[in-house]
Each structure stands twice: as structure tokens, then as C-alpha cells.
Amino acid sequence: MILYYFIKVITLAIISLFFGLSVDLLGDLPDGPCIFVANHKSILDPIALMDAIDRRVFFIASKDLYKIPILNLILNALEAIPIKKNSADVNAIKEAIKMLDDGRSIALFPEGGISLDKSVIKIYKGAMYISCKTGYPIVPVGISGTDVVLPMGEYFPHAGRISVTIGKSIYPDVSMDKGDCLDKMAHEVVNSLNSLINNRNLK
Template identity: 30%
Template sequence: MFFRFRAFGRENFPKEGAVIVAPNHASFLDPIIVGVAAPRKMNYLARDTLFKHRPFAKILQWVHVSPIRREAGDMNAFKLALTKLSDGEPVLIFPEGTRSQDGNLQEPKPGIGFLEKTSGAKILPCYVKGSRDAWPRHSRFPRVSPVSVYFGKPLRFENLSANRRERYVQVVEVVMKAIAGLKRDASQSS
């Protein structure tokens, strides 16, 4: 990789078993960067429009990316993610659902709460720092810039609302607070 790259908290990444990796999303580089930092092979969900160009679609499939329709909850994509999790594999899901316009954390979507409740998997919060500078939103190509990944401690959820929709929202709120904490720690360490 041609970026000045560092990974922190890799010891927090479970060595085995199902885990939902939940990073912030500021750049197209984020899944690649988290995949390089992770000590295990990752599985990803990405918007289906990225699969329109055949050569690029083949590359995405080769690195374990599956398409998801973003306009509504794509149950086929969730079923695929649940299959990977039931097989004990890690799955990367961006709680925000899409890249940030300004680099700040965005309002999360409840899908990660659904996956956590349905699979029973731990959620590993993750913060990617510098990816937006390395490949800005409207830039055609990436540029050399320092990029760091910070893995937090795995989260387990107990004593949450019995109402499933409320629970999903509670889960994503806790996850986003954990990501915000990692962001704070990252900015203090630089």
C-alpha cells in the first residue's frame, strides 16, 4: 500500500468467531484500509451500483464484497451477512450506510442493530483516520497521505429494550458513541 499506514488495537479483534466490524465511512479507501489492518479475512457489503462495471465487479467479488441495494433494507444482503456470521466469519458494515460528505460522523442506520440481534455477534467499533485526505470524495485518484485504523474493544449488548426497533436504535447509538470515542482518542494521540 502506498499510504503511510498504521493500525492500533489489533489485539481487540477477536481471533475467531462471528464479529461485525463497524467503522466510520469517509472514503472509498475505508474498506480496503480496514481489510489490510484486520488480522482476519473480511467480508463486505457495498452498494450495488459499484457492480455495474464488469471488471470492477469481478475484483469486488474476489475480495469478498457482496452488493446491497441502498434504497431499502436489502434482505438478501442481510441474509448473506447472517450466513457469513453464522459461519464464524467477520463482516464489515458501515453503521452510517454511506460516505460522509464532510468527514464528520453521520446519523447511523439501524441495520447493524438488526444483524447484531439476529446473529448474536459481537460488534467491533473501528475508526479510520485520514482516509478522506488520502482519497477525497470527488477526487478521481487517491494521494499519499497518512492513514490509521483504530480498533476498539468488542461490544456486547444486554439489558436493551425488548422492542426490536428500539433495540436496533440503541445498538447503533452505542456503536457510534464508541466510534466517536476512538476518534477522540486518535485526535489526542496525533
């Protein structure tokens, strides 16, 4: 936990000093644990999400990232949940549900990786499955500007401003058939993320 807040303080200071970070909260955050989902344009997105949210979050990260030296140590220290990419990882889902049941909030990028698309088009439904199964809400987060500050494939930052817009919580209808609940929430999440991104880009 100490490492998490140390990284948060350092990165927030750097982003605020050299680039700028604005955060808009469009609705009240749930009092209890929730599932934060965000669009993914840059390797800076996890940092932007961490810095913008005023609570401890536990990331779900691709197992491929654990193959990168130093990064794997950071992910383990942050207690991130490793997940197999492009597959239904039952163990990762169980671990995520356990964290939520323990009162912790989790965060993930449902596109499954960095996307070059201007809007969110396709997402994996792991977050929606967890929400429909447990009843915990999803909080959509639109991130803009990270792809300008640090575009995909580059390692030296450019001038720019990062904006994070935290949308209204999306609650599952647990009375519905699980498949219908899953599809309904996925549709709502995609629409919400695109709305948050587009509204920010118009400002």
C-alpha cells in the same frame, strides 16, 4: 480467497511505502465471527480496513458499485454481499447472517456511503439488526487520514498518513426487546466511532 490476500499484500505494501499506516487495537478481537463497522470518508476506507484487520472479512457493498466495470468483477471475486442502498434488503441480511453462522466475519460502513461530515451523525441500523438478532458482536473501527490521502471526487493521492483504530467490541443484550436492543446498539456504535475518530485526530 487468494485474490483477497493478494490485494491485501499489494495495497498494504503501497500504503506502508508511500503513505504510512498505523493500527491501534484497543481491545481483544472476538475469537469468533463478528461485524466490523467503520466510518466512511474515502474510497480508500475498504482497503484501509482490509489491511488493518488481521483476519479475512467479507464486505457488504452497495449494488450500485456492481455497475462499475472491473470493480464488479473484484467484488464478486472477493465474495462481497451486494445490498440495495437506502432499503431493508432482506436477502442481503440473510446472506450476512449465513456468513456469520459459517464462522466468517463481515464488514460494512453503516453511514451508507462516503460522508463529508467530520463526525458520524446518522447510520443505517442493518449491522445492529443483525447483531441483535444473532448475538454476534459489533467491532467499531475508526479510520482517519484516508480523506486526506484520497479525498472524495479525486483519483490522484496526496501525501498523508492513514490511521485505523479498532475499538472494543459491543455486544447486544439479547434479553431486551429487539427494538430497544437496536436503538441501544446504534447509540453505542455512533458514540464509539466518534470517540475513535476524535481520539485519533487529537494525536
